[in-house]
Amino acid sequence: MKRIAALAALVGMAGVASATLTPIYFWELKGTQAQLTKQPSATDLVNGFTDASLPGPLNNQVMNESGYGYADEFGPGIIDPTNQLYSMLMYTGSLCLDVQPPGIGQNSDGFLPGYGGNVGQFTDGVFGGGLYGILRDYARYSLVVRFGFSQPTDIGKIRVFGGNILNRDGRTFHHYDVYASTDGLGAYGSFFPVALGVKTGEIAYVNANLWSASLTDLSNYDGKTLVAGCTDLRILFYCVSNTQALFTDPYQGTAQEDPAHQACEVEPGDVDGRRKAFEASIIREIDVFPPGFETPWGDIDYDGDHDMVDAAAFQRCFAGSTTTGGCFRFDYDENAVINGVDFAAFAASMTGPQ
Structure with missing residues (x-):
């Protein structure tokens, strides 16, 4: 697949990767939104979903669950068995950013203060401008967002758009896990993993003022059903960078680039040896499509033809x-x-x- 990515690099950056489970995804990093091969949809399954303010069953709604502390309920061992993650929080008062502060509210609202973000913006079919959509820094999961359907719905594809149009830097990358439930309750114990570690390219990519727009496109390998009878879809976004425009994993490494953090304990999930990511993505739009929306058989580079x-x-x-x-x-x-x-x-x- 690296050959495909190398060819695509002539016009930007693109690639095909395998998610942790059966689904696969492709990703793109481009100089502008217009250069993305796919654009936000105003007709997908979640378009127009409104914000929900309280936990529980959702009726064609989308909810920012970060502020309710639900991420704690995933642990131990449900989301992150390797690192036994109990909390989405990384307290800024700790050198190693891995100490849960008292009270669930700090650093857990899902968006950076002062930028007015809300999850309804993910369902409006618009890429958006400025920093609108910038997620919470200093959080292992910078946003936990849930889509609830009014009736069981078959899902075939999930697209996430991101990018920093003001500063082409690390916030253009995105990295997330997808979970789903079919019981209509939205209870955490009923969720199962759909795809883990979906991301825009490889850890250690550097956005040296190159890309302001990003895309991941997740589907089953044959374009058929990704989740059957889905009632709730949950996406957990990781922090992605470290203010140096570098795509960084969310686990603490030996931090050789940062002597102040070399005393921090290395986490088993680390893959890049660096200080864990603490800078969050800017997410523009999340689109969800039914099975058969696009059939990728034979199209290795997802460009819509067989060439x-x-x-x-x-x-x-x-x-x-x-x-x-x-x-x-x-x-x-x-x-x-x-x-x-x-x-x-x-x-x-x-x-x-x-």
């Missing part, structure tokens, strides 16, 4: 495993083998330059 980029990927996959390099996208008859049947279907679907 020579896809053909090159097919050639690498032919007669090989369907479990590596996105090769399952070419398994037309779903028999776990890329063979002549799949080639015939792919060749007949070629739409780009021959």
Whole structure:
């Protein structure tokens, strides 16, 4: 998949990645919103959902759950068994940013004070301007947001748009986990993971004044049902950067770049060796689509056609495993083998330059 990302780098930055579970996602980092291959939708399943002010069942509503301390109820071991995360909070009074302060309210409202953010902005079909949508800094989870449907709803795709149009920096990245429930109650114990660690590219990317817009597009590998009968969808956003425009993981490392934090305990979830991220994303829009909204079979780079980029990927996959390099996208008859049947279907679907 790195080959695909390298080709896309000619016009921006894009890639295809595998989520922790069965779903896959693609991501983009672009200089402007207009350069994104997808744009916010005003007709998706959650468009127009209104803000909910109290916990409990939601009726076509969206709720900022960060301020209620619900993230505590995930632990121990439900969201983050490796690090046994009990709290979304990272207290700024602690050098290592890992001490829960007294009271759940501090650093837990989901948006930076003074910027007027609200989760209703995620369902208006608009990318937005300025810093509107900047999430809470110094929180392991900088926002916990829940969408509640009035009736069980099949979900096929989730798109998240972000970006800092004022300063092309680390806030353009985003990184999140997705959970869902089918019981209509919104109770934490009933949620199951859909995809973990969805993010815009690789940890350690540097946004050196390059990108002001970002996108992740999460779906099942065949474009079919991602979640069947969903009543509640919960997304947990991580902090992503460290004021140096660097995409950073949310776990404490050896912090070799920051001597003051080298005394902090290294957390098992760390992958980059750096001080944990404490700067939050700017999230612009969250769109949710039904199954079949887009069928990505054969389209390895998600650009809406079957062209020579896809053909090159097919050639690498032919007669090989369907479990590596996105090769399952070419398994037309779903028999776990890329063979002549799949080639015939792919060749007949070629739409780009021959």
